[in-house]
Structure formats: structure tokens, C-alpha cells
Amino acid sequence: xxxxxxxxxxxxxxxxxxxxxxxxxxxxxxxxxxxxxxxxxxxxxxxxxxxxxxxxxxxxx
Amino acid sequence: xxxxxxxxxxxxxxxxxxxxxxxxxxxxxxxxxxxxxxxxxxxxxxxxxxxxxxxxxxxxxxxxxxxxxxxxxxxxxxxxxxxxxxxxxxxxxxxxxxxxxxxxxxxxxxxxxxxxxxxxxxxxxxxxxxxxxxxxxxxxxxxxxxxxxxxxxxxxxxxxxxxxxxxxxxxxxxxxxxxxxxxxxxxxxxxxxxxxxxxxxxxxxxxxxxxxxxxxxxxxxxxxxxxxxxxxxxxxxxxxxxxxxxxxxxxxxxxxxxxxxxxxxxxxxxxxxxxxxxxxxxxxxxxxxxxxxxxxxxxxxxxxxxxxxxxxxxxxxxxxxxxxxxxxxxxxxxxxxxxxxxxxxxxxxxxxxxxxxxxxxxxxxxxxxxxxxxxxxxxxxxxxxxxxxxxxxxxxxxxxxxxxxxxxxxxxxxxxxxxxxxxxxxxxxxxxxxxxxxxxxxx
Numbered sequence: 001x002x003x004x005x006x007x008x009x010x011x012x013x014x015x016x017x018x019x020x021x022x023x024x025x026x027x028x029x030x031x032x033x034x035x036x037x038x039x040x041x042x043x044x045x046x047x048x049x050x051x052x053x054x055x056x057x058x059x060x061x
Numbered sequence: 062x063x064x065x066x067x068x069x070x071x072x073x074x075x076x077x078x079x080x081x082x083x084x085x086x087x088x089x090x091x092x093x094x095x096x097x098x099x100x101x102x103x104x105x106x107x108x109x110x111x112x113x114x115x116x117x118x119x120x121x122x123x124x125x126x127x128x129x130x131x132x133x134x135x136x137x138x139x140x141x142x143x144x145x146x147x148x149x150x151x152x153x154x155x156x157x158x159x160x161x162x163x164x165x166x167x168x169x170x171x172x173x174x175x176x177x178x179x180x181x182x183x184x185x186x187x188x189x190x191x192x193x194x195x196x197x198x199x200x201x202x203x204x205x206x207x208x209x210x211x212x213x214x215x216x217x218x219x220x221x222x223x224x225x226x227x228x229x230x231x232x233x234x235x236x237x238x239x240x241x242x243x244x245x246x247x248x249x250x251x252x253x254x255x256x257x258x259x260x261x262x263x264x265x266x267x268x269x270x271x272x273x274x275x276x277x278x279x280x281x282x283x284x285x286x287x288x289x290x291x292x293x294x295x296x297x298x299x300x301x302x303x304x305x306x307x308x309x310x311x312x313x314x315x316x317x318x319x320x321x322x323x324x325x326x327x328x329x330x331x332x333x334x335x336x337x338x339x340x341x342x343x344x345x346x347x348x349x350x351x352x353x354x355x356x357x358x359x360x361x362x363x364x365x366x367x368x369x370x371x372x373x374x375x376x377x378x379x380x381x382x383x384x385x386x387x388x389x390x391x392x393x394x395x396x397x398x399x400x401x402x403x404x405x406x407x408x409x410x411x412x413x414x415x416x417x418x419x420x421x422x423x424x425x426x427x428x429x430x431x432x433x434x435x436x437x438x439x440x441x442x443x444x445x446x447x448x449x450x451x452x453x454x455x456x457x458x459x460x461x462x463x464x465x466x467x468x469x470x471x472x473x474x475x476x477x478x479x480x481x482x483x484x485x486x487x488x489x490x491x492x493x494x495x496x497x498x499x500x501x502x503x504x
Contacts, residue, residue: 010312017462024362026421033390044348
């Protein structure tokens with residue numbers, strides 16, 4: 001019972017890892033934006049990044 | 062005149078007598094084997110070998126009545142042999158002043174003799190007398206014994222007192238008689254040594270599920286639910302621990318081979334690289350777009366690496382990887398910062414000058430990069446480079462896969478160890494953190 005479960009589970013894990021590698025999945029968070037205006041190519045400032053206006057904390061020790 | 066031919070096999074019969082104390086009818090099922098018989102009505106213990114059934118002992122049962130779960134006279138098959146329940150006794154040990162009792166059912170077959178069923182808190186054992194002596198090694202901790210090539214560890218040593226009897230017995234049974242019992246375990250078996258005066262009896266028991274006893278003796282209802290972990294109760298997971306680690310090890314090996322294959326076959330193709338300068342003194346539009354580049358092949362990840370010459374400084378880059386064919390963009394921001402210095406603890410540093418991010422599942426097509434750098438004003442020029450590489454193997458997934466494979470193995474091992482911990486917590490050799498003391502002999 002446990003043996004069969006582990007065999008199926010192990011194959012599922014290997015399958016998931018293979019799929020993740022083959023399909024190029026990533027653990028990083030990236031936003032997908034649809035329909036970016038073609039004018040961005042000529043006027044980069046017209047694009048408003050999701051991550052724009054970053055407020056940086058200058059840490060240091 | 063004697064008849065010739067084979068002797069017919071005797072069928073089990075019962076002998077009926079009357080109690081000399083109360084006149085109740087007595088049934089003797091083990092014939093000449095019965096040494097004492099207990100009246101079911103007045104609980105007088107009678108000498109079964111005396112034709113007048115001399116009363117040997119009477120005990121007060123008003124507060125001690127303990128009816129057997131398997132009634133006397135019930136027949137059932139154990140190891141393909143039919144036995145009849147002929148006697149029942151309750152035995153009690155005291156640990157720290159607390160009484161713990163178990164029940165023993167005496168079984169009889171006219172051809173096979175006697176064997177026992179014991180029950181404690183719903184845990185059952187099929188017990189028979191040992192025919193040869195085991196070898197005891199008293200030097201160990203816990204002491205052990207060897208029997209038929211198997212090693213048993215001492216579990217408990219206690220003085221057991223007979224506190225209730227019913228039926229018939231092939232020995233001079235008395236309520237209040239005591240013997241020293243030492244149990245050695247090797248689940249699912251246990252070996253018990255009983256010392257009473259100069260007499261020493263060894264017996265071997267094997268753990269049996271209550272439902273199997275109920276089925277064998279055709280007892281109505283359900284057996285009592287087992288409470289806790291019994292000393293020779295087989296762990297439901299002990300055999301699985303080896304199996305689960307064997308399987309996990311096999312899959313880990315496959316995972317390593319898979320990682321080697323992906324690292325060998327992945328293209329790790331550099332599709333774009335460029336160096337830029339960000340002038341923090343300039344107030345103009347900082348954003349710009351790169352030249353177009355092509356991502357070929359199948360959908361794959363794209364790793365973007367930023368290398369910035371920041372020294373006690375930072376740069377933040379808003380990135381948009383834009384597909385010129387579909388107008389779809391992957392939008393993300395990355396910071397590169399590096400600070401260092403000296404204080405009373407010596408040299409310190411935070412951050413680094415390089416940063417990598419993996420953009421997942423980027424379809425093939427023609428792309429360009431929009432970059433918008435930010436930093437503190439008037440910090441001079443910051444030089445940085447951007448490199449894009451597609452189809453890069455991700456070690457993190459192999460790490461997660463290994464973790465996922467180890468979780469069930471670890472969980473089952475933990476459950477198994479916990480089971481053994483619970484078992485030994487009740488022994489004289491309890492682990493230090495179980496709350497039980499190493500009592501040695503209890504009384």
C-alpha cells in the first residue's frame with residue numbers, strides 16, 4: 001500500500017521536476033502584461049512599469 | 062473382552078459435579094488435568110483432584126467481579142487447532158502504587174494441551190510454554206535473551222499478583238498468590254519468565270489482533286479497542302521504514318541522473334548582452350529600450366543577469382521584456398546594491414554587485430528590453446551590464462524535488478520512532494524524556 005503510494009508519488013515528483021525544467025518554470029515572481037503599446041519602442045518613457053517608483057532603503061550596517 | 066482394531070479418537074467431553082460450598086453445578090473440561098476449579102457461583106476455589114472437591118480458598122468478589130470477555134466453554138481455533146476456554150484469571154502489578162491488571166484465558170485441547178490468551182487494554186497475545194530454555198545476557202542495558210536465533214530485549218520486571226480467578230486450572234491457583242514476571246520483547250513476540258519460589262516458567266507470546274480472536278472464537282460484538290502501544294505490539298510502520306528509504310533513495314538517484322541530463326542538454330544560450338551607463342546627475346528620461354533580439358526554440362526560461370559597479374551605492378532597474386510579435390511583456394524590477402566598511406567588529410559587507418532573475422516560460426519570438434534605472438541623485442555614473450540567457454537549468458526545482466522525496470520517508474521514520482518511543486515509555490528502560498522512571502523491580 002505505502003510502497004505503491006511512494007512509487008506513484010516519486011514518479012509524480014520526478015514528472016513535476018521534469019515538467020518544470022522543460023517548460024522553463026521559475027520560482028521568481030514576474031508580472032505578465034498584455035497589449036503593451038507599440039509606441040514604447042519609440043517612446044520608452046510612455047511605459048509605466050508595475051515596479052516603478054521604487055523607494056529604496058539605503059541600509060548598510 | 063477387548064475389541065481389536067484402531068483406538069477411536071476421543072471427543073472432548075465434560076464432567077459435571079456440584080460445588081460443596083453452594084451446591085451450584087460445576088463443569089470440568091480438562092478432566093484429570095484439572096488441579097483446581099473455581100465455582101462460578103460462589104467463587105470457592107476447590108481441589109479438583111479431591112473426590113469431595115475440598116474447598117481450598119474463598120475470595121470476596123463483590124468488588125472484584127471481572128467477567129471474561131470470552132465466556133468459559135467457548136471454543137475456537139488457534140493455529141488450526143480447536144481449543145476451549147476453561148480458565149480465566151486477572152493478574153495485577155503495582156507501579157508507583159498504581160495497579161495495572163491484565164487478563165489471562167486458559168485454553169485447553171485434549172491432544173495439544175494448554176495455551177493462553179492474554180489481554181491488556183485491548184492488546185492480545187497468544188501464549189504457549191517454551192519447550193527449551195533461552196540464553197540470557199544480563200550484562201546489557203537493557204538485558205537481552207536469545208531464543209531460536211532471535212534477540213529479545215528486557216522490557217519490564219514486576220511482581221504480579223493473581224487478583225481474580227474463574228474456571229479450572231492445571232495448578233494450585235490462589236487469589237493473592239504472586240510471582241515475579243520478567244518480559245523480554247522482540248515484536249511481535251515476547252518471552253516471559255515467571256518465578257514463583259523455586260519454580261521458573263518460560264513462555265512465548267505473539268501479538269494477535271483482537272478482531273482475529275473474536276473471529277476465531279466467534280465472539281459476538283467487537284473486541285475492546287486497544288489503548289496505547291503494547292510492549293510487543295508490532296509497529297505498523299517498522300517494515301515500511303526500510304522500504305520507504307529504499308524507494309526514496311532510488312528516486313533521489315533518478316533525480317540526480319535527471320539533473321545531470323538537464324544540465325547536459327540545456328542550451329544555456331546567451332541571447333543578449335550589453336553594457337550601459339546610468340548618470341545619476343542627469344535629470345532626463347532614464348528609461349530606454351534595447352536592440353531587438355530573438356528567442357528561438359521552445360518555450361523556456363530566460364535568466365537576466367545584472368552586473369553593476371556599485372560601491373556603497375545601489376541601483377534599481379525596472380525591466381520589461383517585451384515580445385514585439387505579441388505585445389506581451391514580462392515586467393519585473395531588480396535591485397543591485399553593495400555596501401561595505403569597517404567597524405569595531407572589523408570588515409563588513411552587504412549585498413553584491415551581481416543579481417540574477419529567471420523569467421519563467423518565455424515563448425519564442427522577437428523581443429526587446431525596456432530598462433528604467435533608478436538610484437540616488439548626484440552619485441555620479443553607474444556602469445552596469447545586462448545579459449540574457451535562455452533555457453537555463455534551475456537547481457531550485459531539483460532541490461525541491463529532493464525535499465519532496467525525503468518528506469514521506471522522514472515522516473514515516475518519525476512515526477515509527479514515535480511508536481517505539483511510546484512502547485518503551487512504559488518499560489523499565491524508558492527514555493529519559495518519557496516521564497517514566499527506571500524502576501527496576503516494581504511491587
